[in-house]
Amino acid sequence: MDKSKITETEISIDKLIAQDRDELARFVEVYSPRIYRLAMKILNNEQDAEDVLQETFIKAIHAISGFEGRSSLSTWLYRIATNEALMLLRRHSPGTVSIDTPAEEDEEDQEALQIVDWSNQPEVKLSAKEVRLQINEAVSRLPLGQREVFALREIEGLSVKETAEILNVSESVVKTRLLRARMRLRQVLNDYFIERQKREVTDD
Amino acid sequence: MTENGDCCDYCAMISEFIDGELPPDLCALLEEHLASCDNCTIVLNTMKKTIELYREDEGIEDLPEGVKRRLFTTLSLSDYLPK
Numbered sequence: 017m018d019k020s021k022i023t024e025t026e027i028s029i030d031k032l033i034a035q036d037r038d039e040l041a042r043f044v045e046v047y048s049p050r051i052y053r054l055a056m057k058i059l060n061n062e063q064d065a066e067d068v069l070q071e072t073f074i075k076a077i078h079a080i081s082g083f084e085g086r087s088s089l090s091t092w093l094y095r096i097a098t099n100e101a102l103m104l105l106r107r108h109s110p111g112t113v114s115i116d117t118p119a120e121e122d123e124e125d126q127e128a129l130q131i132v133d134w135s136n137q138p139e140v141k142l143s144a145k146e147v148r149l150q151i152n153e154a155v156s157r158l159p160l161g162q163r164e165v166f167a168l169r170e171i172e173g174l175s176v177k178e179t180a181e182i183l184n185v186s187e188s189v190v191k192t193r194l195l196r197a198r199m200r201l202r203q204v205l206n207d208y209f210i211e212r213q214k215r216e217v218t219d220d
Numbered sequence: 221m222t223e224n225g226d227c228c229d230y231c232a233m234i235s236e237f238i239d240g241e242l243p244p245d246l247c248a249l250l251e252e253h254l255a256s257c258d259n260c261t262i263v264l265n266t267m268k269k270t271i272e273l274y275r276e277d278e279g280i281e282d283l284p285e286g287v288k289r290r291l292f293t294t295l296s297l298s299d300y301l302p303k
């Protein structure tokens with residue numbers, strides 16, 4: 017993260033505004049991996065993520081003269097990218113894109129808590145690859161609003177405040193969505209490890 | 221605090237606690253509760269672990285080669301691609 021911060025300060029906004037090609041190329045080089053990762057987390061589809069990546073930089077380069085430096089360059093880019101992702105989802109399935117949690121999801125979270133502390137189980141280390149699959153699967157099934165918060169806050173490491181600014185929602189909305197996403201993913205891993213334990217017992 | 225329902229109030233605190241963003245007075249309240257509630261202690265441990273697991277190897281990777289090539293080409297910057 018420190019490395020990216022240093023690079024960020026090295027990019028000259030003035031040169032970008034002047035459409036200096038060397039600087040534009042560096043700008044794209046530095047930020048494109050993060051924007052692509054964000055788009056992948058929100059869209060879970062390589063083609064869609066690539067479309068959003070391209071649109072984000074086309075728009076950013078076009079609109080850079082309007083960048084006022086009130087937020088950091090990366091925050092500004094993340095905002096363009098999340099908007100693009102949302103527009104793409106709406107184009108693909110008009111009328112069905114809901115940012116909020118579907119009602120059932122809430123109840124699901126409260127389902128029978130099985131009290132098992134798997135956090136120190138050796139299986140957690142041994143099955144890293146399978147765990148990762150479980151997590152990715154679960155993230156892709158989170159409601160859009162939670163997925164956005166998850167990607168920005170948990171993966172890109174932005175603060176609650178920055179995440180709220182990018183998504184144009186209040187900080188308490190960010191906190192609520194983050195909590196729901198965390199609880200949901202914890203529950204998925206919980207079920208996974210309990211299931212595994214059962215399997216191992218029957219295998220013996 | 222014997223029912224699960226009551227403990228759910230602590231989940232939000234646990235989440236902020238993990239981020240180090242829980243105000244000190246609420247920290248004290250939560251710690252007191254944790255001392256006597258196995259359920260919440262497990263939620264804390266497993267939530268921490270969950271976060272650790274999904275943050276693990278989320279390092280920034282280079283763009284897939286084709287994605288990068290098409291991006292630079294779209295932006296008329298293909299001359300900056302490695303030859």
Ligand SMILES: [Zn+2]
Pocket residue numbers: 221227230253257258259260261
């Ligand atoms: Zn409790």
